[in-house]
Amino acid sequence: MTKAIIKNGRFKYGITLCSLIVTFLMLIKIEGVDALDAVRVLFGGYPLRRMILILAFVMSIALLQYLNLDSIMCFLRKNTCFLIRYKKRKTLIYKLLKYIFLINIVFIGLIVIAFGISAVVCGLDIFGIDVFQALELGFRGYIMCICCSLIQVISMIKTDEANTFMTMIAISVLGVFLSRIKIGIFTIFPSKMIINEMYINLLICSLYIIAEIYFCIMMFQKKES
């Protein structure tokens, strides 16, 4: 099943990868953003003051929901074939969440690949990048993607595709605003922080995620299909 879910998205990965490469090239070549900061822009952890940065961030959220959509549709809409086989609504939502976590890893992987390719194209010094900082960014970016994906799932349980699309747009616009004001440790976006703050931030983000998962499960069990 895991393999099938990954395989099902194969065309979307291609499209996503190309879009990400174009975005990175734009950010690095035209805007002159630093290597890792370009990744930070995609995750909304960089002050998004210029139009191009805003577009890049909105684009990355859009791509994320685009990748998630197929599995969500398959498990939440007209899902009787799965539901009766798993025997419990809870099992089905656990499965969906598992695949969402997985697809988010794929998304981070695609960002890494796209970043690598663009860095080579732009002749950046990849080996000069601080490994610790890169890992930190990747991990916190993943957490941020999970937070957004779960909002998408909750919205799809509660409403329909069109409303979810608007919700995600609203989330990305909110993200743009939040990137420019300091909300410190309560943010889900991987902005630069001192190490102690970052640990507290990670803890708070985990709480967000646990709360979101709890909501998903509660709401899905009440839902009728």
Add this chain to the structure above:
Amino acid sequence: MHIKVETLTKTLKDCVVLKDINLDFYSGKIYGIVGNNGSGKTMLLRSIAGLIRPTEGTVSVDGKVLHKDISFPPEMGIIIEKPELLEQLSGLENLKILADIKKSISQEQIIEFMKMFSLDPYSKKPLKKYSLGMKQKIGIIQAIMENQKLLILDEPFNALDESTVVMLRNLFLDYKKEDKLIIITSHHADDISILCDEIVSLQEGIMK
């Protein structure tokens, strides 16, 4: 298997879609549910399958009450509307995903079923590019492939060609001999009169 529907009422947003339904279904029989569009046929099937909660009344399978003792009837195969599967994968891959959950049948058995419905099991064509009738066939195969004892089929003959309809009718009659319980809705008087032992007629959610 004995399914008992007792004083089943379902209200959706102040609109009564099923009202005081009392029915018994037994193994070894085929039941037909008829009625105009919007008369509540699909809703009745959904309630029997445990997909929606009754506002009042109960559905029980061999004495076990749905939503209380069990979530869904055991060994049930179901097709209600067009199932949403993974659109970028082929028919065989999709059926394999479903079969993998229970692991009760092999890939060869799935291939047999696909051949029986004259679908090419080795075609790489994604489900997205299947025609309506081909998707319907996949839907029916997933409902019957695991030798389910209870079949709940909402307009199974929709969009199917004549030869498949004839083949399916015979298949269902065979299943009846194997002591399976089949509940069908259909718009065609023919399907119902040839297949069904008992007919339930619905009008605006009320049994006639």
